Amino acid sequence: MKEILKSPAMYQLFQEAGGFFGARVNAIRDYLSLRPNMRIIDIGCGPGYILRHLPRDIDYIGFDIDQSYIEHATKTFGHQGRFYCRYFDATAAKEFAGVDLVMMNGVLHHISDDELEGTLINVRDVLNDGGILFTLDGCYKAGQSLFAKWMLDNDRGRFVRTKEGYEQVLRTAFRSVEMTIRDDYARVPYTFIIGISGK
Numbered sequence: 794m795k796e797i798l799k800s801p802a803m804y805q806l807f808q809e810a811g812g813f814f815g816a817r818v819n820a821i822r823d824y825l826s827l828r829p830n831m832r833i834i835d836i837g838c839g840p841g842y843i844l845r846h847l848p849r850d851i852d853y854i855g856f857d858i859d860q861s862y863i864e865h866a867t868k869t870f871g872h873q874g875r876f877y878c879r880y881f882d883a884t885a886a887k888e889f890a891g892v893d894l895v896m897m898n899g900v901l902h903h904i905s906d907d908e909l910e911g912t913l914i915n916v917r918d919v920l921n922d923g924g925i926l927f928t929l930d931g932c933y934k935a936g937q938s939l940f941a942k943w944m945l946d947n948d949r950g951r952f953v954r955t956k957e958g959y960e961q962v963l964r965t966a967f968r969s970v971e972m973t974i975r976d977d978y979a980r981v982p983y984t985f986i987i988g989i990s991g992k
């Protein structure tokens with residue numbers, strides 16, 4: 794399964810069939826207010842399908858470290874945004890400074906605490922005053938369904954955390970962190986956590 798998901802098309806099919814992609818769309822609708830001309834950086838943008846659900850009049854920049862996802866995103870959505878196959882490091886934070894929103898959709902659980910702390914400092918630095926970081930990930934929770942727990946145990950991301958775990962790492966770089974758990978976003982039993990963080 795993990796091999797199959799390396800294909801951009803199969804990854805997207807899996808995300809849509811399980812309602813995992815719909816969860817991203819719902820969370821953006823429920824927790825963000827997008828304005829015309831906003832500059833948005835999407836770290837771990839994958840094959841770029843979220844652009845189908847974002848307004849056209851934004852300045853969108855996608856980063857991912859997977860070459861095949863970035864090639865697919867550029868081919869399919871290159872007319873709507875710019876895509877880079879590179880780490881979001883301190884150089885990128887300087888280069889793209891002045892951002893209103895950073896999205897990390899399904900990404901925190903792919904990155905260890907040590908690495909994530911550095912990335913989050915770069916995210917904080919690229920944001921305008923008043924800018925926010927939006928995150929969405931699978932989350933462990935006491936009493937969640939065994940199916941959800943099994944999915945999380947078998948995720949490609951090796952750093953699925955509890956609410957407290959996500960909150961702790963986000964607070965290393967952000968002063969304001971609000972986290973919300975949603976069990977109602979996927980077509981299958983699954984626990985998501987949405988984070989809205991500000992400087």
Ligand SMILES: C[S@@+](CC[C@H](N)C(=O)[O-])C[C@H]1O[C@@H](n2cnc3c(N)ncnc32)[C@H](O)[C@@H]1O
Nearest residue numbers: 836837838839857858859862881898899900903
């Ligand atoms: C579960 S996918 C999410 C893709 C997309 N955001 C979505 O919502 O469908 C996680 C993505 O994060 C990317 N990724 C993992 N570690 C990363 C890192 N350190 N920097 C940037 N992207 C990373 C992976 O290559 C993968 O495309």
